[in-house]
Amino acid sequence: MACVTTQPNDSFAAPAAGPPTEWVLTLSCPDRPGIVHAVSGMLAQHDGNITESQQFGDPSSGLFFMRVQVESHASRDELEPAVADVADRFGMTWALDVVGRPMRTLVMVSKAAHCLVDLLYRERDQGMPIDVVGVVGNHPDLADIADFYGKPFHHVPVTSATKAEAEDRLRSLVAELDVELVVLARYMQILSDELCRDLNGRVINIHHSFLPSFKGARPYAQAHDRGVKLIGATSHYVTGDLDEGPIIEQDVERVDHSRAVRQLVALGEDVERRTLARAVRWHAEHRVLLNGHRTVVFH
Template identity: 70%
Template sequence: MHLANDPAAPATPEWVLTLSCPDRPGIVHAVSGVIAGLGGNITESQQFGSPVTGRFYMRVQVALPGTPDDGADALRDALARVVAEFDLTWDLDRVGRAVPTVIMVSKEAHCLNDLLFRQRAGDLPLDVVAVVGNHPDLAGLATFYGVPFHHVPVTRDTKPEAEAELLRIVESTGAELVVLARYMQILSDELCVRLAGHVINIHHSFLPSFKGARPYHQAFERGVKLIGATSHYVTGDLDEGPIIEQEVERVDHTRNPAELVALGQDVERRTLARAVRWHAEHRVLLDGLRTVVFR
């Protein structure tokens, strides 16, 4: 006999189901009915109907009886009965599964160090399979955390070859997520399309203000009272992809550009870490040019 809080008791496999479809009555009833019919227990549920796109979004965590494979297969089979009825687009994953991730960097270390530290501490459900840098400066940091580092230099003439090498690394490692942790290169439209919805960037500004290079200096010149950071999915439109998370820091006229940069770096790493966590936990769903974030 095992007590409910006995750590030796076998854990019931838990899964996260995300779905979207045209909004209409009966969706929640149908999905929860499928889960109940399998003897599953919903442990977390969030939903949203978008008035902009007319679509319905839902995230459900569910504990399923049986072995992990049996429970997941049974849920997949049962969902097939309602997919056609509601035109569902859906995804199912194991709660807490470490998402294979490639991190791309240039020379600044603060975001990379923060992500690798959080992964090692067990605070991010990531498996960082590679760090790719267009400069070799952060190779030692990657090595310290035991992550392979790939130096892939980029020039205007070699960009196609460099992006082909990046894709080779992504495919050979089985990476499902690419994080631009202050990677100071613009990805081509072709690469953005190829990896759509799977590349997260941190922009050192509170978008849509101060796009492009040197945003803290732009902010200083405008005398802003708030600086911030924006984490978003990457698209072919520079710094205009769907926003996942933003954060700000209040400043005043006494701050010089160097101080704004230092303050901003702390905001950047926190903002990026939250966006990456929410993506890895399947809490972010795309709604056209916007995101639905189930925190």
């Protein structure tokens, strides 16, 4: 299996003296005896004090998943080869990062503001570990919100004739801004299969429905038509299959027959923003690991 690491950056390396750096290591591999022993032993050899450890063995996929936070004076240059050695022995996919490092994030929007406002507020005032390096809108409506929070706004209109050009512009922004995560904060455009593959595991969407029910457009109207007693929202990774990507988080709100569609929409927006916020935070904290078409989420 391929080795996956975050982009090396000298500014993330632990100092040789002074307080230790807190690292987060995530990994997955075929399940077998000795994985935890090997990982904890390797960390101990590098002056590592484990402060948090979670693991899960999935009997259906035969895979083992682990997330470890460890305090150590070891530098990235010292830790990465040691982790790679263990990874080679067990066939691991892994990532190593500094705990709390803000993840470089691009937020994509259309006209609805509630998810964008919530993410920018949480970044500024509530310690959301993201660094929103830009906001992309296929409409200009939310440029003033981006400006209020000091974020560059990029208007990238999308039509059937310009879709390929717009996606090329998005690829350029991802590269130019060194983007690690793309968040579709009620971005009402479907990404192409090719772009989904290019950004696999790096795009989080909020769908205003409790998937797998009511996919596609106007889910609240669909829900109202069916007379549902619960409405919900689903945050998931984006794949080429519309609204079928691995689910990260879901939440619901109880309703009854007296609610009109507009009332369901208003209630749903609150569910959407908190569902998306949890998914983005957990991803940025390296708490979400892909398990085929599902996820393992270490809360």
